[in-house]
Amino acid sequence: MKPEFVRAVASKLPSVEERVQRDHLAWGVNGRYFARLKGHDLLFALTSDQQREFLERSPLFAPLPGEWGGRGWMVVSIDVIDTTMLQTVLEAAHAMVASPEPPGTPPKRA
Numbered sequence: 001m002k003p004e005f006v007r008a009v010a011s012k013l014p015s016v017e018e019r020v021q022r023d024h025l026a027w028g029v030n031g032r033y034f035a036r037l038k039g040h041d042l043l044f045a046l047t048s049d050q051q052r053e054f055l056e057r058s059p060l061f062a063p064l065p066g067e068w069g070g071r072g073w074m075v076v077s078i079d080v081i082d083t084t085m086l087q088t089v090l091e092a093a094h095a096m097v098a099s100p101e102p103p104g105t106p107p108k109r110a
Contacts, residue, residue, distance in 0.1 A: 001078045006037055013094045034093035040079050044093040046072045
């Protein structure tokens with residue numbers, strides 16, 4: 001999958017703000033990031049329950065190392081996921097930061 005396709009899918013989610021963060025595209029809502037594209041790696045934030053669910057669903061997903069993974073940030077290569085899974089990942093991450101008081105508010109950067 002091409003980065004341009006990821007950008008198109010992320011940008012269509014409600015109230016999304018696209019920014020460049022550390023020379024990479026990042027998407028957020030109300031100043032809170034939910035996803036970042038670093039080369040062909042998609043970094044995204046989830047609640048701890050969602051993180052466990054995605055890890056059980058597929059070995060393609062991995063928590064980010066260290067503190068970021070402990071805060072719910074995960075990574076998956078856009079070269080190995082399909083469009084349905086991409087949509088699912090981005091919608092889950094978006095919903096977490098778009099809610100008024102999201103459980104486990106993610107950090108503003110990853």
